[in-house]
Amino acid sequence: MDRFDLEEKINHTYNFIDTLNDISYGILEVGMTNDEIVNAIDGLAVMLKLHTQKLFDTFVQVHKLDRYNTDSPAEFPG
Numbered sequence: 001m002d003r004f005d006l007e008e009k010i011n012h013t014y015n016f017i018d019t020l021n022d023i024s025y026g027i028l029e030v031g032m033t034n035d036e037i038v039n040a041i042d043g044l045a046v047m048l049k050l051h052t053q054k055l056f057d058t059f060v061q062v063h064k065l066d067r068y069n070t071d072s073p074a075e076f077p078g
Helices: 003-012 015-030 034-062
Strands: none
Touching: 003 034, 015 034
């Protein structure tokens, strides 16, 4: 992993703006039901959480932190 991988994952975050705009369209123009709205928002929350975890892991890899630190032995809790 390098800084370009990190930059790509950061830029991918902007895709969530498009998804939110699609949900807004669904609410205002299509007439989504409350269940559909809640399901869409819950799904987006799960996807954003997973994306953030991947983004942070890329950050850790790029900066060779934690388990990616090759200068010292990795220590894992538990």
